[in-house]
Amino acid sequence: GAGVSQSPSNKVTEKGKDVELRCDPISGHTALYWYRQSLGQGLEFLIYFQGNSAPDKSGLPSDRFSAERTGGSVSTLTIQRTQQEDSAVYLCASSLQGLEGHEQYFGPGTRLTVT
Amino acid sequence: GQQVMQIPQYQHVQEGEDFTTYCNSSTTLSNIQWYKQRPGGHPVFLIQLVKSGEVKKQKRLTFQFGEAKKNSSLHITATQTTDVGTYFCAGQGAQKLVFGQGTRLTINP
Numbered sequence: 533g534a535g536v537s538q539s540p541s542n543k544v545t546e547k548g549k550d551v552e553l554r555c556d557p558i559s560g561h562t563a564l565y566w567y568r569q570s571l572g573q574g575l576e577f578l579i580y581f582q583g584n585s586a587p588d589k590s591g592l593p594s595d596r597f598s599a600e601r602t603g604g605s606v607s608t609l610t611i612q613r614t615q616q617e618d619s620a621v622y623l624c625a626s627s628l629q630g631l632e633g634h635e636q637y638f639g640p641g642t643r644l645t646v647t
Numbered sequence: 648g649q650q651v652m653q654i655p656q657y658q659h660v661q662e663g664e665d666f667t668t669y670c671n672s673s674t675t676l677s678n679i680q681w682y683k684q685r686p687g688g689h690p691v692f693l694i695q696l697v698k699s700g701e702v703k704k705q706k707r708l709t710f711q712f713g714e715a716k717k718n719s720s721l722h723i724t725a726t727q728t729t730d731v732g733t734y735f736c737a738g739q740g741a742q743k744l745v746f747g748q749g750t751r752l753t754i755n756p
Contacts, residue, residue: 565744574748575690575735588743590648623689627744635680635692636737636744 534558536639538624544645545614553609553642557626564607565636566599567623575623581607582629614646649674649740653747661755666723668750670736679712679719680744682735690735728756 537556545551557564566578577591581601592598596614601607611618621643625636650673660666670679678697682690694703696712696719703710707730709722719738723730733749 567746572751574733575746577743577746580743625690635695636682636690638689638691640689 536624536626536637538622538639538642540642541640542643542645544647547616547646548613550610550612551614551644553611553622553624553644555607555609555624555626555639557605557607557624558637559605561626561628561637562604563627563629563634563636564601565625565627566607566609567625568593568620569623569641570620578609578622611644614644616646619644619646649738649742649745651736651738651745651747653736653750655750656748657751657753659753659755660726662728663725666726666730666752668721668734668736668752670719670721670738670747672717672738672740672745674738674740675716676738676740677716678739679716680737680739681710681719681721682737682746683732684735684749685732688732723752726752726754728754730754 539554562583564581568576579599580588596612599609621641623641625638627636628634652671654669680695681693684690699716700714701712707724711720733751735749736747737744
């Protein structure tokens with residue numbers, strides 16, 4: 533079956549513009565995570581959705597970042613008024629359950645470059 | 648909140664040498680997972696450990712989960728160039744899976 537997909541694969545935007553990044557998780561996966569990875573760095577947790585529960589937004593770096601998950605499936609990460617320090621690869625991952633120790637399946641990521 | 652520390656941050660070895668990365672959690676974990684990210688790729692699940700003191704092997708890779716379920720290690724015997732990449736541990740706490748910062752392994756052929 534299809535894995536996690538993300539779009540676009542690459543995004544170049546000018547400083548100050550808004551961007552939307554999309555994640556399509558594996559069908560049936562109730563947990564969805566967003567991470568940010570700067571070049572050569574680790575995974576920075578951003579936000580976590582589990583079923584119909586309120587999302588865990590504790591990793592969002594500023595109020596310019598927001599995310600939503602519609603119908604428990606597709607998720608969109610929005611970055612408003614982008615800054616150069618937002619440049620990174622944004623990874624989405626999904627799993628069957630968030631709390632049951634199920635493995636996370638990662639998408640290929642969206643490489644965001646803010647000029 | 649829960650923190651997962653991983654050391655070393657970088658490791659460079661000669662092909663054929665062994666490699667170990669260590670993972671420590673600030674809280675007791677229900678399980679720990681290991682992932683590998685090849686250069687230019689995305690993290691891929693390797694294994695999950697659940698039981699206290701558990702040891703699992705995958706060919707040249709040996710994974711251990713500490714007795715207190717707060718630490719773990721990944722050991723690679725006789726590294727090969729295909730082992731190059733970043734290895735992440737991820738600890739399952741009460742709320743969510745928390746990733747360590749990863750150990751980046753480079754190998755001299």
